[in-house]
Amino acid sequence: MYRRQFLTTAAAVALPLWRSSRGLSAQPSAAASRRLTESLAVLDVGGSNVLCSSANTLGLVLVDTGARTSPSQLTTAIQAFRPDAKVQVVFNTHYHADQTGNNETVTAAGARVIAHEHTRQWMSTDYWVPRENRYERARANAAWPTETFRTTGSLNAGAEQIDYGHLPLAHTDGDIYVFFRNSNVLAVGDVASPLRDPALDYFTGAWIGGRLDAMDTILKLANDQTRIVPAAGLPMTRAEFKAERDIMEEVRSRVWARTLKGDSPRDMLDGGVLNGLGRTWKDPYTFLYDAAQGMFAHHNKLDPSVI
Secondary structure, three states, rough: OHHHHHHHHHHHHHHOOOOOOOOOOOOOOOOOOOOOOOOOEEEOOOOOEEEEOOOOOEEEEEOOOOOOOOHHHHOOOHHHOOOOOOOEEEEEOOOHHHHHHHHHHHHHHOOOEEHHHHHHHHHHHOEEEHHHHHEOOOOOHHOOOOOEEEEEEEEEEEOOOEEEEEOOOOOOOOOOEEEEOOEEEEEEOOOOOOOOOOOHHHHHHOHHHHHHHHHHHHHHOOOOEEEEOOOOOOHHHHHHHHHHHHHHHHHHHHHHHHHHHHOOOOHHHHOOOOOOOOOOOOHHHHHHHHHHHHHHHHHHHHHOOOO
């Protein structure tokens, strides 16, 4: 029955010095705020990373704004880093509330919020969440990005060149990277998941293949000295990020092979499809369900099969 459903459907995201993480599943639940360079720090805001740059003497640049319930925590963390600085520019790596939760706080203070066009669409529109069988209401207008783009962009913030670009269908359909080139720090949102389960918003079009493509883009941008900042958890080296990418490639191969056999996500989980990998999942069934759903929409981009 599950294979039949697949065929039918297929037809129709004072601070201590930075230190590297030490594995994909053994990180602490909340990384403390930490300085990466003299002008860059990662702030832990409600369990989500906010990258803060003070390279521009006129104000701060943020990547994401943290969890929705912690506006005072964001303000406190920023003041501890640069007491007299004002937030000028914010990038949203995608639309989820744990990354965009305090957009209203920064826009009320006059900050520009830059994101992919799809991120703005998801934040400004009611949408259905299939897994939870409910609607998510649109965010208040003050939370919406004020500027959007489609492919890539660049801006100069004092001594820092900041390049940014779309990472299609990796975690959502609006993921972006933000690359602080002079500091060699690359923020990638939930396209890196050293701490959280890798998540795939399949109803936006995200899927494992898109995630792998995005991770390959990041690997091309990075070098061995690049520090890669995920949405949650400690900054990663390029080698650590590549290890996560290689695990995802193995998962893609295994899930597709089992899908072709007609296995449901429960069959895959009971059959040990995630066993023997270099990480664990907190909710493996949800991950496999979302991964299988993504396969339905993108089956023609995978290995050939005879139907």
